[in-house]
Amino acid sequence: MPEFVIGDTDFLLDGKPFQIISGALHYFRVHPDLWADRIDKARRMGLNTIETYVAWNAHSPEPGEFDVSGGLDLDRFLRLIAEAGMYAIVRPGPYICAEWDNGGLPTWLLRDPELRVREFEPRYLAAVRGYLDDVYRVVAPHQIDRGGPVLLVQVENEYGAFGSDKRYLAALTHYTRAAGITVPLTTVDQPTHEMLANGGLDGVLHRTASFGSQSTARLKTLREHQPTGPLMCSEFWNGWFDHWGAHHHTTSVEGSAADLDALLAAGASVNLYMFHGGTNFGLTNGANDKGVYQPLVTSYDYDAPLDEAGDPTPKYHAFREVIARYHKVPDSVPPEARPAPTPVAVLGDPAWLLDSPRRWGTAQEHENLPTFDELTPAPRLAFLRTTVDVGAPGVLTFGEVRDRATVFFDGDRLGTLLREHRDRAIRLPRARGELLVLVEDLGRVNYGERIGEAKGIIGGARVHGEPLTGWEVVPVDVPALPDLLPEVSAAERPSGPLSGPVAVRGGFDLDEPADLFLDTGHWGKGLVWINGFLLGRYWRRGPQRTLYVPRPAVRAGRNDVVVLELDTMLEPEARFVPRPLLGHTEA
Incomplete structure (x- = not known):
């Protein structure tokens, strides 16, 4: 079986230096029927590795559950990575941040008022150990020393920004090893002296850093805390996230490419955060609060090399050119995006939620x-x-x-x-x-x-x-809401604006399945389902104006759309546009 270890200056794959060129791709933010497509496009950009978080709260919405079906089938995701001839990095937390709801921690943890998260607290650790055992039952057979793609497993996530409890990190390390993980273990922290010192375990967990600029200086700081072994930026921030009421964040293609070039020239390994951001489908977005509460938008496009719909951007081609200076890249590149179909669905049959609140739960x-x-x-x-x-x-x-x-x-x-x-x-x-x-x-x-x-x-x-x-x-039973709508007795089509909370529905036809972009600019605030698939939130305040509809969520022929409007809907129509509209930028 292959062997992957940490050497004095490099990662070593079967005894030879190996530079990890990885990209973040969260399986839980991408429709599972599109996983193989996104992985292949990563390979064609020149990446050799795919990194993913594991979202505890997605797999375990209630105690004792660990769902690995459908879009949570981590086993299938890792198999697809292997089939593409690529390697994998797994980051199961238990805390992941990721601009994901509650940083991935299940809400049921806090039903116990005595439980304290992210520290050496017995009740929290008992729950964490059960979760990690569940995760590693899936991951362990996919390790490289068992013929699989997994090279590295990360312990916790940017812990130095939160605490410095070494007993906690040691406990997570013990649980990881006891669950059969034999590949090298890493940590990641922002490259400040305090965070790197607080977030690691000397000689046990290999330190890596997270940053998006000033690569040479950041690597120098990392080397002071990780004196031997390979240098790695395991979160190279090539974009950023958006929150409601602000602008759409972008980063310079030229600047990001130059910083990536500096990393690779220094011999460092890298994981692009993100290669492909995907979407906070449903109600999975997180929020930030540094004095003001700021919820994140539904799109997790992240201004990544591969956009929310899986199409290459100028950053994709610039990064591919940089990687080609150091490693051979595949000859072919993905095709450019084509305009999406633009059907229109008239929305009617309004169901006023206040008429019968008990209908909805x-x-x-x-x-x-x-x-x-x-x-x-x-x-x-x-x-x-x-x-x-x-x-x-x-x-x-x-x-x-x-x-x-x-x-x-x-x-x-x-x-x-x-x-x-x-x-x-x-x-x-x-x-x-x-x-x-x-x-x-x-x-x-x-x-x-x-x-x-x-x-x-x-x-x-x-x-x-x-x-x-x-x-x-x-x-309100949000996932079931489309099924809770009353039967249509006489189709009603509102002629003008609607005041919510109200649910309306309609339909549109497609010749064949295709990615779509739903324009919500004339609506207020609410949720949208296509054929029962909950796309997520929209909000007139922006910056995001379109909701991405993945191709596998629609079908040839008739498609159903349900909208829950909580505010005011100016035009009761569902209009689709050729391209995404993610909002204004600072420039």
């Missing part, structure tokens, strides 16, 4: 208003309803809104409160009436101290300083 009775995390499973969208009878009109106040709450009183919309604006109060027009609040979790923080915080309404609701009690809570 199972109602629960609670004396005091619970947070989302006190419900099982924790919802992403929920109706909270109670009766107000307070003697005189007053101001409704919440302890904290996480992350968006639209308030209705006797069916009339009073307004929407946003976490990022620190909204938490709204005037009630009367002393008596039915209060209904539609609360949305916009994505859990994936980086920093706020990882694992509760969602929903925190600290209850009050009027005149007195708590409101006697709540009916209806968690």
Whole structure:
């Protein structure tokens, strides 16, 4: 069997120096029917390795579960990498950041108020060990010394930016080895002295760095903390992510290519973050909070060499040219993108969610208003309803809104409160009436101290300083929503704008399956399903305007579209456009 080890100055593959030229490709952000295509395009750019995170919360939405079906079939993903003649790097966390909801940590961990994440805490470590055992049952047979593609496994992720608990890192290392992982183990940290010192274990875990510029200087700092062995930038940031209400981030093609050239010229190994970003399908986007809460958009295009739809960009060709200076690259390159089909679907049959909130989930009775995390499973969208009878009109106040709450009183919309604006109060027009609040979790923080915080309404609701009690809570069954729509008795086609929350539906025809780009520019805020596949969120505030529809999600002939509009829809039509519209840039 092949042997892959860490030498004095290089990675050694069967005793010969081996420079890893890798690209990040997260299987859980790409439709599984497109995995082979994306892997092949990585090979044709000159990469020899594919790196992926493993998202614990995707595989284990509840304790005791470990789903490896469909788009979570890590075994199949690794087999496809091997079939393409490439190698693999696996980064299972348990914390991954990745601009992914909660940094990959399952929400059910925090049901135990005594549990503390990312440190040497017995209850957390017990859960982590179970997860790592599940992951490594899949990964271990794919290691290179067993004839598979896996060269490296990473322990934790940028831990030096969070803590310095060496016992915790040692425990993760022990669990990894005990589960049958024999390939070299690595860590990754930003190249500052403090982070590299805090995030590693001398002589046990091989340190690598994450950065996107100043390659020579960054490698010098890394070498001070990793005095022997190969240098590696295991997250070469060749792009960046976007959050709602900001601009679309891009990086210079020429600048990124020059920094990649400097890395390869220095003999360092590299993993492009990202080679192909993919999409935060469904409700999987994370958020950042460094004083202001900023949820991430649905697209994870990342300004990567391969764009969200899997087409090569100028960065793809520039990187391929750089790699060709040091290694042989395949002769052929992928074709350029072609304009996508542009069907139009008229949306009608409106189902007003307030007409029957109980249609959309199972109602629960609670004396005091619970947070989302006190419900099982924790919802992403929920109706909270109670009766107000307070003697005189007053101001409704919440302890904290996480992350968006639209308030209705006797069916009339009073307004929407946003976490990022620190909204938490709204005037009630009367002393008596039915209060209904539609609360949305916009994505859990994936980086920093706020990882694992509760969602929903925190600290209850009050009027005149007195708590409101006697709540009916209806968690909306978001994945099942298209199936919960009422039967159509007489097709209704709205002639003008719609005010949500309302679900509408329609259909469009295609001659053959193709990637599509759904233009949401005339809608407000909500979710879209195509043939039951939840594409993700849209929001008028941008920057993202189109939602990517992967080719395997559509079919020749008739296709169904369902839209849940939570705000206002100016035009009840689903229009598709030839190319993606990801928003304005800083330039």
